[in-house]
Each structure stands twice: as structure tokens, then as C-alpha cells.
Amino acid sequence: MATVVVKRPKLSLAEKLYLPALLGGLRITLGHAIRILRGRTKVTMQYPEERWDSHMPEHYRGAPALVTDEHGRERCVACQLCEFICPPRAITIKPEEIPSDDPWAKVEKRPRAFDIDMIRCIYCGMCEEVCPEQAIFLRKDYAITGLTRGEMVHDKSKLYQIGGVRKGLVNKWNPLK
Amino acid sequence: MSDSLIDVQIDGKWMQFPKGTRMIEALREAGKLPPHYCYHPKLSSPGNCRMCLIEMGMPPRPAPGQDPPEKDQDGHLPIQWMPRPVISCANTVAPNMGIRTDSEKVVEWRNGVMEFLLANHPLDCPICDQAGECRLQEFSVGHGRGHSRFREQKVKKPKNVPVGPAVRLDVERCVMCSRCIRFCDEVVEDPVLGFTDRGSHTVLDVHPGRELDQNYALNTVDICPVGALTSNDFRFQMRVWFLKETNTIDVNCGTGCNIVVWTRGNEIYRITPRRNDEVNSTWMPDSHRLSFHALQGDHRLTEPLLRDPAAPGAGATNPSPHRVAQWPEAIGRLALELKGFEPGEIAIVASARMTNEELYLARKLRAALGVGLLDVVPRQGEADELLISADRNPNTEGAKLVLGLKTPGSGLNAIRQGIADGRIKAVLALQEDLLSQQAGFTSEQLGKLDLLASLHLATNDTAGAAHVVLPGASFAEKSGTMINVSGRLQKLNRAIQPPGRAMDDWEILRDLIQALGAGNGLYQISEVFKAMADDLETLREEGIGWADIGDLGHPLIDTGVRIPLIEKERRRREHGHITG
Numbered sequence: 001m002a003t004v005v006v007k008r009p010k011l012s013l014a015e016k017l018y019l020p021a022l023l024g025g026l027r028i029t030l031g032h033a034i035r036i037l038r039g040r041t042k043v044t045m046q047y048p049e050e051r052w053d054s055h056m057p058e059h060y061r062g063a064p065a066l067v068t069d070e071h072g073r074e075r076c077v078a079c080q081l082c083e084f085i086c087p088p089r090a091i092t093i094k095p096e097e098i099p100s101d102d103p104w105a106k107v108e109k110r111p112r113a114f115d116i117d118m119i120r121c122i123y124c125g126m127c128e129e130v131c132p133e134q135a136i137f138l139r140k141d142y143a144i145t146g147l148t149r150g151e152m153v154h155d156k157s158k159l160y161q162i163g164g165v166r167k168g169l170v171n172k173w174n175p176l177k
Numbered sequence: 178m179s180d181s182l183i184d185v186q187i188d189g190k191w192m193q194f195p196k197g198t199r200m201i202e203a204l205r206e207a208g209k210l211p212p213h214y215c216y217h218p219k220l221s222s223p224g225n226c227r228m229c230l231i232e233m234g235m236p237p238r239p240a241p242g243q244d245p246p247e248k249d250q251d252g253h254l255p256i257q258w259m260p261r262p263v264i265s266c267a268n269t270v271a272p273n274m275g276i277r278t279d280s281e282k283v284v285e286w287r288n289g290v291m292e293f294l295l296a297n298h299p300l301d302c303p304i305c306d307q308a309g310e311c312r313l314q315e316f317s318v319g320h321g322r323g324h325s326r327f328r329e330q331k332v333k334k335p336k337n338v339p340v341g342p343a344v345r346l347d348v349e350r351c352v353m354c355s356r357c358i359r360f361c362d363e364v365v366e367d368p369v370l371g372f373t374d375r376g377s378h379t380v381l382d383v384h385p386g387r388e389l390d391q392n393y394a395l396n397t398v399d400i401c402p403v404g405a406l407t408s409n410d411f412r413f414q415m416r417v418w419f420l421k422e423t424n425t426i427d428v429n430c431g432t433g434c435n436i437v438v439w440t441r442g443n444e445i446y447r448i449t450p451r452r453n454d455e456v457n458s459t460w461m462p463d464s465h466r467l468s469f470h471a472l473q474g475d476h477r478l479t480e481p482l483l484r485d486p487a488a489p490g491a492g493a494t495n496p497s498p499h500r501v502a503q504w505p506e507a508i509g510r511l512a513l514e515l516k517g518f519e520p521g522e523i524a525i526v527a528s529a530r531m532t533n534e535e536l537y538l539a540r541k542l543r544a545a546l547g548v549g550l551l552d553v554v555p556r557q558g559e560a561d562e563l564l565i566s567a568d569r570n571p572n573t574e575g576a577k578l579v580l581g582l583k584t585p586g587s588g589l590n591a592i593r594q595g596i597a598d599g600r601i602k603a604v605l606a607l608q609e610d611l612l613s614q615q616a617g618f619t620s621e622q623l624g625k626l627d628l629l630a631s632l633h634l635a636t637n638d639t640a641g642a643a644h645v646v647l648p649g650a651s652f653a654e655k656s657g658t659m660i661n662v663s664g665r666l667q668k669l670n671r672a673i674q675p676p677g678r679a680m681d682d683w684e685i686l687r688d689l690i691q692a693l694g695a696g697n698g699l700y701q702i703s704e705v706f707k708a709m710a711d712d713l714e715t716l717r718e719e720g721i722g723w724a725d726i727g728d729l730g731h732p733l734i735d736t737g738v739r740i741p742l743i744e745k746e747r748r749r750r751e752h753g754h755i756t757g
């Protein structure tokens with residue numbers, strides 16, 4: 001085993017006494033306290049009345065959600081790749097066949113049920129990365145709360161509600177193509 | 178060097194093969210199986226997918242007057258390589274032939290074929306059921322470009338066509354390998370599929386006015402190398418990569434087709450045939466394949482049930498209701514009640530659907546009780562000259578061997594008569610519905626009994642009438658062995674757990690025997706097999722252990738019965754029509 005020799009820093013007399021450092025710390029704390037009392041600075045954000053939303057960076061990964069495209073088609077075709085890749089196994093999909101009288105019958109397959117257990121979800125974004133249909137995206141929703149475990153499972157309608165409509169995606173099921 | 182073996186050089190290494198071996202089979206043996214779509218060892222080789230291309234060479238043929246080529250120190254002639262590709266599936270090896278599978282040319286040829294096959298492919302893997310077991314996906318990894326150079330409009334073809342009650346066709350995904358056409362023509366001998374049109378407009382279609390409605394139609398889905406033919410039953414149920422495969426055998430008839438049960442969690446999603454050249458080749462009938470649905474549902478028994486004796490006014494017409502019991506209580510109660518009868522008053526109706534191990538324990542149970550009457554219910558159906566046997570019990574031969582029955586079912590009349598006479602007061606029904614047509618008991622007869630105990634996997638009339646109901650396991654939930662019509666000992670493996678508190682049948686029988694005081698110390702299915710093998714002369718002489726049976730079974734007795742499809746296949750192989 002390699003031995004690492006650690007050089008201890010040489011302390012001056014003032015540092016050895018501790019008191020100057022202590023007083024220095026007290027000065028900073030006191031300074032902040034006075035400034036807050038005067039209303040000069042603001043440290044606490046009044047959540048949930050105030051939120052981080054406007055400060056959120058572009059790459060922020062919040063709750064995963066399903067999206068529809070500008071034609072109102074649900075983009076997910078239930079290929080179950082996200083269910084496969086999901087590290088904490090939060091996703092459960094039950095596929096079904098699209099009935100022949102549906103305007104999007106040519107897509108053939110869609111999810112009958114699509115559940116994401118938000119207690120399990122670790123917001124890794126792998127589902128978004130693996131999706132071959134651009135159907136699942138991580139949104140900026142971060143406050144996922146509920147009073148029961150059942151409430152914490154986002155079902156298909158909830159996922160579409162969070163996801164909403166996304167425009168400008170690749171439309172490989174378009175009738176023209 | 179033997180006369181029948183010839184020298185072939187594969188990728189620089191000299192090997193020996195029997196004369197007449199197909200190149201592709203030689204390459205398979207050498208561990209260099211080329212990618213292929215149309216070739217199937219059980220079907221003829223039309224060579225129309227062109228994927229298995231190889232580079233071939235032969236010794237140079239000297240012109241008149243020219244010196245013959247000299248042999249090298251190992252006795253091999255030099256090889257002159259041909260400039261054009263050769264398909265390995267439809268050609269046989271020749272003496273001193275050279276085959277290259279990894280040269281630059283071969284890779285280029287195969288990449289070219291792959292690019293053409295993908296030119297019109299719809300690339301709809303996300304919705305295609307074949308994804309995960311698709312040859313196009315697999316070979317794209319080794320031979321695909323990863324992007325398309327095809328700038329033209331793709332050819333539109335029929336999609337989502339129901340070609341039969343069980344099969345859906347997507348022609349855009351089809352690579353025109355013709356495996357399904359050849360299967361219908363050569364194996365089922367009902368050629369309903371065929372190609373129409375030419376070139377890139379070729380379409381696989383079903384004959385006008387006909388449907389792909391044979392009882393073997395789903396085999397075309399199995400052999401389809403791509404997602405062109407998909408099963409209506411399995412369509413969009415589950416992606417194959419989630420499924421666990423368990424090798425076991427089919428129990429719907431005496432043939433005992435070798436199968437793979439595909440499960441996820443505790444649910445069966447599909448059943449596919451598994452190759453066994455002595456039993457089912459690589460096929461199985463649809464009726465057997467889809468029968469697993471009957472095992473899943475609310476009608477399964479999940480708890481031991483007891484009927485408490487004689488509430489006042491309760492009788493045969495008005496029995497007291499069943500109540501859920503714990504296993505020790507149910508077994509204990511049954512053992513206690515059985516002990517109250519004279520040996521002559523008890524009869525056991527076992528089933529030839531039970532495994533050898535279960536039948537062996539039924540025999541032990543008979544010995545522990547001293548019962549004289551023990552028989553199984555015969556079950557006859559129509560044979561189909563391919564794989565379905567007229568004997569619809571999977572283990573009639575096992576019942577004959579283990580229980581020592583000469584003619585299964587011949588003792589049932591004596592049991593019925595005994596009940597009518599009042600001599601038999603207790604009946605144990607093991608995996609048989611006594612009120613079914615095959616068993617032929619009547620509810621009046623069962624009403625006369627003082628004790629009716631039954632072991633079933635699902636609710637039925639007998640269970641409804643029984644005093645003690647024990648929930649057993651289906652074939653996918655149990656381990657054990659069975660003997661098929663031709664006398665082959667084959668193994669069942671457990672794919673899923675029995676539902677609720679249902680137990681493997683042999684464990685129930687073991688517990689019952691133990692409760693009757695005849696301890697046997699059997700804790701594993703292999704121990705039951707060993708005890709049985711020690712007891713039965715046929716097994717003892719064979720010297721076979723649980724671990725020796727293997728996935729393909731073991732020929733145990735010669736019953737003289739031959740499976741028609743296997744005989745047909747043997748003739749085709751002898752004529753050189755097929756290789757496998």
C-alpha cells in the first residue's frame with residue numbers, strides 16, 4: 001500500500017490562539033443578520049408562493065411525461081424500450097392495438113396503460129434518451145407530491161397532462177411519408 | 178481417410194465432412210454459420226435470400242498437356258478461388274474445396290445483399306413484434322451500413338393483412354425468403370401461400386378464396402426471420418426481451434411436443450416449439466400452442482377447500498358450502514377421514530395427465546391405504562397424421578409403466594359399479610373431473626359417496642361436489658417426467674409458480690402419504706424420481722438419473738408407435754430434400 005505523506009500546515013501564533021478566527025466568523029454572521037434586519041439582502045425564498053421555475057436551467061431534468069404532437073396524435077407506440085432501460089424499473093407499459101377505425105390506425109400500436117412510479121423515478125433521463133419516437137420528455141416539474149403511494153404513480157392521462165403538445169418533432173408516421 | 182469423408186478448407190483450416198454435406202451445415206459445424214434468412218434445415222433450399230454468400234475455390238483443372246497441380250505436404254491440392262460469390266445453403270461440399278467466410282469480398286457481398294433487403298424496409302421496429310428476435314436486426318449489426326443511401330420512394334405494400342385467423346401479415350417487412358410458403362407446401366401439404374408480382378414489387382399473398390387456417394399456421398410465425406408474419410395471439414402483448422424461456426414439454430396429447438414457455442413475472446405470454454428431431458421436429462400444432470390460456474384466469478383453484486361435515490339438513494342435493502382451509506388442516510382432515518374406511522371401500526381415480534413422479538406417489542398412496550382400485554381415465558381424440566396423437570393424455574405410457582396398468586381405463590367400470598353397490602364409499606380424484614364425458618361418472622354416483630376428495634387445477638363439477646378440494650399445479654407450474662406415445666422419457670420444467678396457495682401435485686401427494694403415517698423423506702422432485710427409478714425395473718435397468726434426462730428426453734421403452742411427421746421427415750431427409 002502506497003503511503004501518502006501529508007504535510008501539516010504551519011500555524012502562526014494568531015491561528016493557534018483560535019480567537020481571531022472565531023471573531024472573524026462572528027463578524028460575518030453579525031453582518032448578515034444586520035443586513036437582513038435592515039432589509040438589504042434576502043436569503044429565504046418563500047416556497048411555494050415563490051418558486052425556482054424562472055431560474056431553472058435549460059437542461060433541468062424533472063418529471064418524465066408523454067407528449068402529443070401538433071396533429072393530436074399520442075407519440076408513444078408502446079415499444080417498451082423506456083421500460084427496459086429504466087434503471088429503477090419505474091415504468092410499466094401495457095401495449096394495445098389501435099382499432100382499425102382510428103384515424104391513426106396505421107401506427108398499429110399504442111399504450112393501453114403507461115404508469116411511471118414517481119417514488120421510484122430517479123430523473124436520470126434515460127427514457128427520453130432511448131425513446132425512438134420522441135414521445136417521452138423530462139419536464140421541469142420537480143414538486144411531485146402525494147399523500148398515498150397510489151397517488152405517486154403517474155398514469156397515462158396524468159403523463160399526457162404534464163407533457164402537453166410538442167411541435168416540430170420528426171413526424172415519421174405522417175401520411176405523406 | 179475414410180471414403181465417405183472429404184477434405185474441405187474453411188477459412189484456411191482443413192476439416193473433414195461426409196460427402197453430400199451442405200456448405201452451410203459444414204460451416205455451422207466449423208462454428209462459422211453464415212447469416213441467412215431462407216435456409217431452414219427442415220425445409221427445402223431455394224436459395225432466394227442470397228445472404229449466406231461465401232467465396233469458394235476448387236483445385237485448378239489443367240488444360241490438355243498441362244502438368245496437373247502438385248499436392249502440398251499434407252496431400253491437399255492448391256485452391257483456385259472463384260471471382261463470384263456462391264450461396265452456401267444450396268450447394269454441397271466437394272473434395273479439396275476451399276471456403277472463405279471472412280474475406281474482404283465476402284463481407285462486401287453480404288453488405289450489398291443487406292443493403293438491398295433494407296432498401297424497402299419500413300424500419301418500424303418500435304411497433305414490430307419481431308424486434309429483439311429479428312434476423313434483419315441481428316444481421317444489420319454485422320452487415321448494415323447504419324444509414325440509408327436510398328433516396329427514392331419506398332415501395333408501398335399491403336400492411337396489417339389478416340391472412341388467417343391466427344396470423345397477421347405485413348408485406349413491407351417481408352424479405353421474400355419463402356420459408357412460410359415452403360412450410361405450408363412441404364410440411365402441412367396445404368400450399369395456401371405464394372408470391373405474386375416481380376422484383377421489388379413481389380408480394381406474399383394467400384391464395385384467393387383461401388385462408389391460412391391450418392392448425393399449424395403459427396409455425397410460419399416462428400420460422401419467419403423478420404416481422405412479416407406475426408401471431409394474432411401474441412401480437413403487442415409483450416416485447417420478447419422481457420420474457421424468460423423455460424424448456425418443457427406440451428401435455429395436450431401423447432406426442433409431447435418439446436416446447437419453450439415464455440414468461441414474465443408469473444404470467445405465460447407465449448409457447449413456441451423447440452427442436453427435437455425424435456418428437457416434433459421444430460413444429461407444433463396451434464391448438465396445443467394456444468391451450469395455455471386455459472391455465473390463466475379466475476377459474477383456477479388457489480386455496481384448499483373443505484366442506485364441514487353434516488350441517489343439519491345437508492345432503493347430496495343441499496351440501497354445506499366449501500370453506501377455505503390451511504394446507505395442514507386439509508391434508509390432516511383428508512388423512513383422518515381416509516383412515517376411517519376399510520381399504521376395500523376406497524378407490525383412486527388418477528390421471529394420465531399426471532407426471533410419472535405423481536403417479537408413483539399415487540401408487541405409494543394406494544399402498545399406504547391398501548386400496549385395490551386405482552385407474553386412470555383414457556382420453557381419445559382424432560389423430561391428424563402429423564403431430565397430434567389420438568391419445569390425448571400426455572402420459573399414458575407412464576401410467577402403464579408406473580401403475581402397472583395393462584389397459585388404462587379398464588378398471589373404471591369396477592369403480593362405478595362399486596359405488597353403485599355401496600361397496601366403495603370414498604373416492605380420490607386426482608386431476609380428473611369425474612363428471613366429464615371421458616370419466617363417465619354421474620352425480621348420483623358421487624352423491625352416494627361418504628368421502629369425495631379431489632385434486633384439481635381449476636374449478637369443475639367434481640370439485641364442486643367434493644368434500645375436500647386440493648388445488649394443484651398446471652403443466653407449466655410443475656417439474657417431473659412423462660413418457661410419450663413412442664416411449665420417450667421427457668422432462669417438464671417449472672416455468673411459473675402455481676397461483677395462490679396451490680401446490681405442485683407431487684408435494685400434495687407426498688404430504689398426504691406422510692399424514693397417513695408412511696413417511697418417505699422426499700423433499701425434491703429428483704428424489705422422487707430416484708425412488709421411482711429404484712422401484713421400477715424398466716427404469717432401474719436403464720440406469721437413468723434425473724440429471725441424465727436432459728432437454729431432449731431419453732428413449733426408454735419401444736412402444737412401436739411412430740410419430741407420422743417424424744417418419745415423413747425421415748423420408749425427406751433420405752431423399753436429400755432437407756438437411757436437418
